[in-house]
Amino acid sequence: MKILVMGGTVFLGRAFVDEALRRGHELTLFNRGQSGVTPAGVEAVRGDREDEETLAALVEGRHWDWVVDTCGFEPRIVRRSVRALAGHVETYAFVSSFHAYADWPAKSVDESFPRHACAVDAAPEDVPYNALKAGCERVVEEGFPGHALIVNPGIIVGPGEPVGRLPWWLETVARGGRVLAPGSPDRVMQLVDARDIAAFLLDRLAEGDSGRYLTTGVAGNTTMGELLAACAEATGSDAAFVWADERFWQEHDVAPWTELPLWAPDLPEFAGTWTPSSAKALAAGMRCRPVAETVADTWRALRDGGYPPPKYLQGQLPVGLAQDKRDAVLAAWDARGPQG
Template identity: 60%
Template sequence: MADHQHMRILILGGSVFLGRAFVTEAQRRGHEVTIFNRGRSGTDPEGVEVVRGDREVADDLRRLAEGHTWDAVVDTSGMHPRVVGESARALSGHAGAYLFVSSFHAYEGWPAEAVSETSPRHACASDAAPDDVAYNALKAGCERAVEESFAGDALILNPGVIVGPHESTGRLLWWLERMARGGQVLAPGRADQSVQVIDARDIAAFGLDQLEVKATGRFLVTGPVGATSFGDLLAGCAEVTGSDAEVVWVDETFLLDKEVAVWTGLPLWAVDQPGMAGTWLASSDKALAAGLRCRPLAETVRDTWQWLQHRGPSAGPYKQGTTLLGLEPEQEQRLLAEWGARRGSESA
């Protein structure tokens, strides 16, 4: 294990997915970790100091901060600018740095355009309420809330699609479970379509690296452009699950005509049209130059499947917000039959 300067780190959240990855990596490096959450979303990792509270309650934030200091705050759970601003103000003077995990959604051009750290952000105010702007713009306001309200170093990470063990949204989990069931599997578009994903553990390692060297500013963190494809992803899922699945690549126009929802109906499907042309073209060059290390997708898929088997079936369907992810089995079979009939008639 490499030597790391000891740090005291406060993680807002810390019990579910990305926050848990930060906890695990921080502990591996010998850092002292405090987590602050409501105790509702997941089990607390072992070996951390747990402070119960709600970041939307001023008294809870005040109680968290009183008499405590940390080298850094890691905020993986901020969704609304006003809430993030209140956290940043409450913790000013109690920590030297504030790392906020944002997303590609902060950039006004994504997913239609390729983005980098210098791309324009959405015009969302630092004190915006959830109903003031479109949902996708809120992360930009959260970033401004940290930059304007925290009296210390501000570090912003902009990840794209995050996958790995403990995944909470379920995009990779849905594909793993679907491939494990075997049979004909409907896949959208082309096997060689690029995808960009990043393991939560790699974000955590990079974020802590930057905190340890007192970096500031922003980094876009995702897999390198063109490093992997949708076909690679599904092949990896088939391999680790021991599946006999036969992947059937179905034309995107056909799927759109059948009103299959882009991105959610088949998770990670970014249709080859101008409005999504930049989905998998975001530049992580700055982060890679600063030491971002992205593990092979096959390793992420393997580790996620192992965790998924240990966790067992989900208590409910996977969702992005309130939108269900994936096709129902009956819908998938109907689409495959219709696609097969069309292909048969075309070749007759």
């Protein structure tokens, strides 16, 4: 099949391109050429998706079976590509997020849950990412009725993860010694590998499918304890995990998600964080590899240098607890006394 990818060079898009090439598809990648890697064997078209003239030039005299849009973040901008591509592609696949569901992370959402409201002309200065993603979905659905395929991934991990959530834990655990860990090792999580979403998207497109799928992985496919143990195994580390209760972290102003990646506090407003339902996607054939395999492959990719370093290592994103704060929190934990 002929596939146009809006983006395609960093993480999920790159995983999609790799898998599509492996399956023998013919690919055109449209991006600015500023980030990531363009593999051999694809047609690269340079341009900014915000620019309508560039989009018009991209589609002139062209036709693709599918477009896969991995880099849509604003409805007004996604609408430009939806309009430009009408009549030039059969199916528009859009990578959204589980953030699009208004009740996430408080509730265990599925595809029947309401999405955030969002005006088509909403700007990121005024409207959060969550609502903008929902707005983008609607623009695609309206522009390609019956031919829009939307995926709502959960937390995506895997080789080349640019945010650096799992890479931060891997680097931290690899250093060994006593490693502070959040809450309980039994805290159930749900992670999904970018490569599994990519394969699922290609499977669904090949079936001529449309509609929406939550792609958040297999329910409870890991726990915080298993994840950190997998990090130790992958890195050959002697790390000894010191499980400090959540109240303690909060008392020391450690921020969930950013300073402690992949940690959502055990509070009612986060009750559904790790329990969105991927039942529909799994019933449709989505296959998810074991989290330990993802962890090992991510560590290998970090070492091989086949991907750009995660953004937090480049100082572009605040991910992970700084070493001095980590030492101070550990010292405070040791000094807290027998009653905690």
